[in-house]
Amino acid sequence: MPDTAPETLPVLNWLEGRHDVYSREGAADLQSSIHRGLMNTFKDEAGAAAFLASDRSHWRQQAIIKSQFVMGKTFAGSILEIGAGTGWCSSLLSTLAQVDRVYCSDYDRTAVETLMPQVQKVLHAVPGKIQRVYGSFNSIPMENEVDTVVSIGALHHSENLYVTLSECFKALKPGGWLVASEPTYPDTETNKQIAARYKKEDPASVKKYGKVTRHEDNSDHYYRLSEFIAAAHSAKFDVFPFIFDLTGSRHADDRTLSERKTATGFLANVLYPYFAKNPVNPMFDTLLLVLQKPVNGGDDLHHVLSGAGRSWKSV
Numbered sequence: 227m228p229d230t231a232p233e234t235l236p237v238l239n240w241l242e243g244r245h246d247v248y249s250r251e252g253a254a255d256l257q258s259s260i261h262r263g264l265m266n267t268f269k270d271e272a273g274a275a276a277f278l279a280s281d282r283s284h285w286r287q288q289a290i291i292k293s294q295f296v297m298g299k300t301f302a303g304s305i306l307e308i309g310a311g312t313g314w315c316s317s318l319l320s321t322l323a324q325v326d327r328v329y330c331s332d333y334d335r336t337a338v339e340t341l342m343p344q345v346q347k348v349l350h351a352v353p354g355k356i357q358r359v360y361g362s363f364n365s366i367p368m369e370n371e372v373d374t375v376v377s378i379g380a381l382h383h384s385e386n387l388y389v390t391l392s393e394c395f396k397a398l399k400p401g402g403w404l405v406a407s408e409p410t411y412p413d414t415e416t417n418k419q420i421a422a423r424y425k426k427e428d429p430a431s432v433k434k435y436g437k438v439t440r441h442e443d444n445s446d447h448y449y450r451l452s453e454f455i456a457a458a459h460s461a462k463f464d465v466f467p468f469i470f471d472l473t474g475s476r477h478a479d480d481r482t483l484s485e486r487k488t489a490t491g492f493l494a495n496v497l498y499p500y501f502a503k504n505p506v507n508p509m510f511d512t513l514l515l516v517l518q519k520p521v522n523g524g525d526d527l528h529h530v531l532s533g534a535g536r537s538w539k540s541v
């Protein structure tokens with residue numbers, strides 16, 4: 227065997243000469259500061275292992291694993307991860323035998339150029355399968371190309387869910403799936419409550435960014451479930467949302483998921499909305515959102531939400 231590391235592919239730049247009008251000014255710089263901090267977390271294998279063992283990361287891994295029950299298939303072929311940050315999920319997915327290409331994308335240069343290679347190394351990713359992409363999930367230059375789109379805590383940073391989901395829809399092959407683990411709020415939230423939260427100072431901001439910021443500065447949109455579903459339907463997806471109730475505890479464990487599986491069948495195409503018990507302080511990533519691009523590409527859909535079809539004619 228040659229004693230050389232597998233080839234690392236050069237970074238693709240999907241933002242070359244383009245300005246993403248749907249991203250908030252300055253939000254990528256805030257992400258950059260988080261990503262610089264994560265360089266230290268992923269400095270070696272022990273640091274990476276501690277990160278993956280944390281409650282939040284463990285929960286997110288479980289959501290991605292269990293999404294395969296909903297899709298009725300295992301991850302295979304080509305995957306696009308949007309808002310990948312460290313790229314830990316792309317790294318793990320690259321090790322699956324049936325996966326042959328993972329596009330690991332983010333709109334923060336620090337993440338793509340410096341952090342992702344380091345994370346890939348300590349997680350023993352297969353670099354020859356990973357295509358790093360500097361790009362926004364609001365502008366994806368792919369058509370009918372990938373089998374699966376993965377989002378871990380990224381979609382809720384979208385300033386326009388319809389635009390983002392439509393771009394993902396376009397990138398997917400007919401019959402392809404989008405799997406997202408995201409925070410969400412109950413539909414009973416009022417607009418006033420939502421607006422108040424966006425304007426609120428993020429209590430962790432000084433630690434994360436070295437300055438005081440509000441949730442909206444980082445595009446932290448904690449959308450209501452109905453907003454995710456409406457945007458997904460408008461983008462022509464079929465929608466399978468799962469809301470997990472951890473009874474107010476943020477502890478993520480295998481039992482919670484397997485009990486749901488026994489109790490509900492947790493089979494493909496089961497719609498199982500289940501709200502967090504404590505809507506005042508909901509947990510992160512209570513939503514596992516699984517979407518499918520219809521096998522016929524959705525072209526027969528002339529639903530009012532899709533924006534397809536008629537326009538006014540002057541007579």
Ligand SMILES: C[S@@+](CC[C@H](N)C(=O)[O-])C[C@H]1O[C@@H](n2cnc3c(N)ncnc32)[C@H](O)[C@@H]1O
Pocket residue numbers: 249254257308309310311312313331332333334337361362363364377378379380383384445
């Ligand atoms: C909460 S972090 C999640 C990171 C990673 N998926 C994880 O699980 O650790 C959200 C990520 O979305 C990225 N992001 C936000 N808006 C984006 C956009 N318009 N296009 C691409 N990435 C974006 C951020 O840079 C950040 O890395």
